[in-house]
Amino acid sequence: MSEKHEASGDQTTGHVWDDDLADLTNEPPKWWMLGLTASALFVVIYWLYYPSIPFATTGDFFKGIGGWTAIKEMEADVGEVEAVRGKFEARLRGMTPAAILADSELTEYVTRSGKVLFGDNCAACHGQNGIGTHDKEGLFAPILNDDDWLYGGKIDDIHASIEGGRQGMMMAHKDMLSAAEIDALANAVAKGQPTSTPLFAEKGCTACHGEDGKGNQAMGSANLADKIWRFEVRNDKLSDAENMKRLVEGSKRTITYGVNSGDPQGRAAAMPSFKEAGKLSDTEMKKLAVYVYKFGGGQPDAPAAAADTKTDK
Amino acid sequence: MSKETEHKEAGSVTGIYQELEHWNVNTGDKTIHAKRMPGFFRTVKNYTQALYLLFFLVPYLRWNGKQAILFDITHNQFHFFNLTVLPQDIWMLSLLLLLLAMVLFAVTSVASRVWCGYFCFQTAWTDWFTWIEDKIEGNPQARRKLDAAPWSAEKIWKKSLKHFIWMIISLLTGISFSIWFVDAYDYWNKLVHFQLPLVGWVTLATIFFGTYILAALLREQVCMWMCPYARIQGVMTDSQTILPAYDYTRGEPRGKLRRGSEVVAQKGDCVDCFQCVQVCPTGVDIRDGQQLGCITCGLCLDACDSIMDKVGKPRGLIRYTSLDELEGKPARKMYQHPRTWVYIGIILIAFGGIVYGLTHLGSVVLKVIPERQPLYVYLSDGSIQNKYELKILNKTDSDIRVGVTAEGGVRDQVIIGAEKPLLARHGRSTSFTIFVRAPGQNIKMEVTPIEFRIQSIDDPLIGAEYKTKFNGPSVDLGRRIISGMGNAK
Numbered sequence A: 001m002s003e004k005h006e007a008s009g010d011q012t013t014g015h016v017w018d019d020d021l022a023d024l025t026n027e028p029p030k031w032w033m034l035g036l037t038a039s040a041l042f043v044v045i046y047w048l049y050y051p052s053i054p055f056a057t058t059g060d061f062f063k064g065i066g067g068w069t070a071i072k073e074m075e076a077d078v079g080e081v082e083a084v085r086g087k088f089e090a091r092l093r094g095m096t097p098a099a100i101l102a103d104s105e106l107t108e109y110v111t112r113s114g115k116v117l118f119g120d121n122c123a124a125c126h127g128q129n130g131i132g133t134h135d136k137e138g139l140f141a142p143i144l145n146d147d148d149w150l151y152g153g154k155i156d157d158i159h160a161s162i163e164g165g166r167q168g169m170m171m172a173h174k175d176m177l178s179a180a181e182i183d184a185l186a187n188a189v190a191k192g193q194p195t196s197t198p199l200f201a202e203k204g205c206t207a208c209h210g211e212d213g214k215g216n217q218a219m220g221s222a223n224l225a226d227k228i229w230r231f232e233v234r235n236d237k238l239s240d241a242e243n244m245k246r247l248v249e250g251s252k253r254t255i256t257y258g259v260n261s262g263d264p265q266g267r268a269a270a271m272p273s274f275k276e277a278g279k280l281s282d283t284e285m286k287k288l289a290v291y292v293y294k295f296g297g298g299q300p301d302a303p304a305a306a307a308d309t310k311t312d313k
Numbered sequence B: 001m002s003k004e005t006e007h008k009e010a011g012s013v014t015g016i017y018q019e020l021e022h023w024n025v026n027t028g029d030k031t032i033h034a035k036r037m038p039g040f041f042r043t044v045k046n047y048t049q050a051l052y053l054l055f056f057l058v059p060y061l062r063w064n065g066k067q068a069i070l071f072d073i074t075h076n077q078f079h080f081f082n083l084t085v086l087p088q089d090i091w092m093l094s095l096l097l098l099l100l101a102m103v104l105f106a107v108t109s110v111a112s113r114v115w116c117g118y119f120c121f122q123t124a125w126t127d128w129f130t131w132i133e134d135k136i137e138g139n140p141q142a143r144r145k146l147d148a149a150p151w152s153a154e155k156i157w158k159k160s161l162k163h164f165i166w167m168i169i170s171l172l173t174g175i176s177f178s179i180w181f182v183d184a185y186d187y188w189n190k191l192v193h194f195q196l197p198l199v200g201w202v203t204l205a206t207i208f209f210g211t212y213i214l215a216a217l218l219r220e221q222v223c224m225w226m227c228p229y230a231r232i233q234g235v236m237t238d239s240q241t242i243l244p245a246y247d248y249t250r251g252e253p254r255g256k257l258r259r260g261s262e263v264v265a266q267k268g269d270c271v272d273c274f275q276c277v278q279v280c281p282t283g284v285d286i287r288d289g290q291q292l293g294c295i296t297c298g299l300c301l302d303a304c305d306s307i308m309d310k311v312g313k314p315r316g317l318i319r320y321t322s323l324d325e326l327e328g329k330p331a332r333k334m335y336q337h338p339r340t341w342v343y344i345g346i347i348l349i350a351f352g353g354i355v356y357g358l359t360h361l362g363s364v365v366l367k368v369i370p371e372r373q374p375l376y377v378y379l380s381d382g383s384i385q386n387k388y389e390l391k392i393l394n395k396t397d398s399d400i401r402v403g404v405t406a407e408g409g410v411r412d413q414v415i416i417g418a419e420k421p422l423l424a425r426h427g428r429s430t431s432f433t434i435f436v437r438a439p440g441q442n443i444k445m446e447v448t449p450i451e452f453r454i455q456s457i458d459d460p461l462i463g464a465e466y467k468t469k470f471n472g473p474s475v476d477l478g479r480r481i482i483s484g485m486g487n488a489k
């Protein structure tokens, strides 16, 4: 069959055409042959190792000798994440919220990993990052990143609120006060100066809100002498007259119908107990307490330590 | 040679095949056994290739108790003695690559494939491997005889010894490669206890087999068929590039030297001894002119010179020269090439960039990210609070305590959360949350520029600043609200 090609002197396969064109029997380069063999081997190994050949008749497929499945790979990845989190989580378990807060590394871990936890359990009412949510009645749940706390802003107070939940309570005053009295009180509260009207003391507001109107965290009565209101927030898009009007209206409503008072028009202010709900673990509640504390409103246990660094302005 | 005349008449169509005969199409079907001879270029090559000892040894160098040069992949850092380069400064790497590429181009355009002939690891490893082969199996004739001989105890012994040593070198290559990326001593420790991580084993195996296959089995085939640089460099030479070339005007017509022959005078200087072909590591015949297979290693120059010395003719029948010069054209000097200057320009720019980068590395970098949701928070006393995330990247190898101050911003503002110095961990970025609180009535703008500055407590030279903004309620409304809705207590 094979003969020498006349010009090149190489062997041909016997296939010669157009006078001097021919298939020569030269081997491909060595590296090419090596590569070809290696890739052929690779194909075989790959097919054997991984799930590959589908069996059309049975609807099954060849599982591969490596035992690889996408789920296993995913689980391994999850395992990796858990391994990183695990050592933090293990430490968190035995610590009090205050101790976690004192450890900067753990605090950083919690503030970074707490977002999902907060988003799933708290943000529905308190808003993402604790900015509060609103319904047509006004502010639905308190803003968590300011420094005004109904039940206290120390780490243990926040933790207690999450664990046990909170129920606001204020009775409806519509039967006790006249419209004019309610109006006068609402205006004083909206200005942040509740004691500016003698009615505040006369009508017994001081019983819950204190002589100075600064509230009582033990019972959750609001501080009326500051610039944060429980059921109303300033809207920076409105003029101050309009804002004032809204604040007065809101305060009137709260005084008239109360909070959780049973009156159908009363304000609703209830936070569930997460311990009772059983949905969150102890560690998760501790993490949330630290997470919320770190929004910026958390108050240190020893007030004296809060010496602020003045800038050199 | 006689075939040539035979085909002369075959016409112009088949004429192309005659050229084919001269093409050295080396497909690796026969192993090239190059002869080793001493000479000037051999010596040069030995020295340049010895630079690869650095590849094997440098990773063991320690500096301040740590590996002096380490491409720490796991921690995304590059350590170079005192210097730590983090990913943020990786742009310098691209400049370095540019620099190296330009040096390669410039050198190639001026003096052809200097890289291939003297510096390339493929050349170097192949050269060592064939040296070992030469020591074990003998000179090229002996090697060819051994290859052809039937298997015997001696052949088995020699071949296995050779392959064994090759494998040892390949293994060492794999190890040495790996320890540029992880701590060398730690690596050895894990290696001898078979405790390398999977990626370690894969890397080791890849380099081991890569070295063994490329340097032991494929050798010049890599340069002929696989290496992209061979082609790139091939097109960068021109008629003014100096490269090893055969002086055909002086050499032709070549002819065998016969004792006592009278006709010597009519012949050229080439005595057709084939020494130049025999020493060539890629098996090409330089006398066929410049060709892809030639890695410009200069070994044929050594060979030819030694022959010229023997036959009493001047050296330099094969020599470093430009094609123009060979053709008797006026040869331009290196500095007369505009190209050379362009290359030098680019090299200088890249080099300047690297120097600038290295001298401006900075020890710490500050980044401040203002909270976006909410932009600001009203506090119970009517002041406005902004939340910031401070990211302090500490590039030094020790932890640094920094104080935080702010320029600009709002009058009587207070920074909260940085009362005590912040501890910026070394070699990475540490995040801190701080707050700036400012009295509402002092806020004059919706957005007030503020510049944070961090300053090391211990070293006055270490500091960084970052410009960002302080958000407040819109000017008029905010002011009105604050003053109108609650008079200061």
Ligand code: SF4
Binding pocket: B113, B115, B116, B117, B120, B121, B122, B123, B222, B223, B224, B227, B228, B229, B230, B295
């Ligand atoms: S052709 Fe490629 S592999 Fe061969 S010596 Fe040159 S750069 Fe190295």
Ligand code: SF4
Binding pocket: B244, B276, B279, B280, B281, B282, B283, B284, B285, B286, B293, B294, B295, B296, B297, B298, B299, B300, B301
């Ligand atoms: S022809 Fe000469 S310079 Fe070129 S590779 Fe061969 S020995 Fe080296």
